[in-house]
Amino acid sequence: MDGITSSNDPSSDSMTSRDYYADSYAHFGIHEEMLKDSVRTGSYRAAILDNGHLFKGKTVLDVGCGTGILSMFAAKAGAAHVVGIDMSNIIDQAQRIIEINGFKDTITLVKGKLEEAELPIIQFDIIISEWMGYFLLYESMLDTVLLARDKYLKPGGCMFPDNARMYLAAIEDQDYKEEKINFWDNVYGFDYSCIKDIALREPLVDTVELKAVVTDPYMLKHINLLTAKKEDLAFTAPFTLTATRNDYIHAFLAWFDITFDCTHKKIQFSTGPHAQYTHWKQTVFYTPSTITISEGEKITGTLSCVPNARNNRDLDIGVEYTAGEKPTKVDYRMS
């Protein structure tokens, strides 16, 4: 319920996004949602506060620091100095927050783009960042985090987190597909099926119950934050899903896990359907037609993910799959 979104035509204004968010009153709601995501914030807190041995006396860079919560965790964990950077106006609030909480001397906040900013420290022992978007990569800051690593991380330094893994499975989702996709077949007696085609191609960010999952999960993509390159973020990955029961399949389901392998007890969290709710939920890709599947049967295919050529904030996600018959290919777009 945070934030306010117009119910009317959003295109009726030529104001830029930058103008929109340049207002300090506007939309702290996303920060509220992220802070209140206790899996997210609690995992970072444990990874940092329970690992004082890694932070004590070290220099820490917080990429996309937002309200400064991770910077304050790092300072509390004993960091000698923390630099937080963010280009959003929320950093003005972050500055007030770090001052009122007594971190003025330990934390330095920099407003701007990492690519252009001059930081007060040029080499860091640890880079912390909560850069993940929906479907891990949608509107994520990962490219900026990798750039920060190449430019500012000391040899042998730590990334917090240091590993991300994307998973795929298939789900039974008849009822909700009716509501979200087949709805367009008959809207108050009118045929809206041209919108159905568009709706199918827009992945849905939503929570899915574990009992809807009818295949084993498949690890689609592993990103090691210490070694990944920007080019790795556009990829094509093969998958094989094995059905765990006789059922029908209406969609593919994607989620991701995050690990802090550098920590003493290897802190991790998952955004999957088996795990506690996070604001990332899962991502649903409806298939054009229903797949009938029997226990042990396999669906093979590939998933490709590339930033849209015209608008690199959007993701073009192609899924090609074979389940018994001839291959099917669907081009999805997260925008």
Place this chain on the structure above:
Amino acid sequence: MDGITSSNDPSSDSMTSRDYYADSYAHFGIHEEMLKDSVRTGSYRAAILDNGHLFKGKTVLDVGCGTGILSMFAAKAGAAHVVGIDMSNIIDQAQRIIEINGFKDTITLVKGKLEEAELPIIQFDIIISEWMGYFLLYESMLDTVLLARDKYLKPGGCMFPDNARMYLAAIEDQDYKEEKINFWDNVYGFDYSCIKDIALREPLVDTVELKAVVTDPYMLKHINLLTAKKEDLAFTAPFTLTATRNDYIHAFLAWFDITFDCTHKKIQFSTGPHAQYTHWKQTVFYTPSTITISEGEKITGTLSCVPNARNNRDLDIGVEYTAGEKPTKVDYRMS
């Protein structure tokens, strides 16, 4: 669950809103939400389809036609010709929809701003429009609808709807105020109270249970669509709220009712806490401190509502009230 919103820094891109929504793939979700709001769409449907005597052989202008649903209702009700206008790209889908549903000859769609467009008909018997935003006026199209009326409505013509009324009451909302406002006092042990001040000033669009309402409702503002002027949309209105029981007050609550007084049976719907859910929900204005009130006691005050000078898409809403002691004034902003 419709649409996809970034969980990460939305200011990390200078792309304009116009670019964003210029993509035909992007965000039909708002139309899905509006169509699925059965109070909204069902009321318009009844107002139009059950009043064929008003529409038969008439010319109808649909301002902000979106997917064309109201235009199709009007055509089905017997209109001789319907012109729908919208500046959003959704009108490209609307064109496909009216064609596939056999309304190509009855409905003409025009893409563009009403202020600049050349319409194929210069005088209309009826103007239909679903122009309402949150808090009735937030990002509403009402100014465009009034302009359409002055420019295109025949003398004696009908506005669908023709009346809107805003209401105010006060609510007990301790628990949710704790979660939304007082949350900022202690965020993982840190003092975030500077954000609390901002949070308080952002009205919250949310559903409120009727049992939370502790005063009589007060009609704050009546807009007669046949006579209202653009200047009337910036207003200051006095109010008096009378407590219906002994309780504590944590917020003011606003909602609106819409009536089609020109219809045979006077179709109407309410977005209040006593009525069925609509996507407009209600709007909550938290007060800085809790008000203790006894049955029969009154809160008097004024509510002012003006478009923000710098960004006229935003609303500046000032509430001044007296409950026993000295007056309190709070400046809210919907952005």
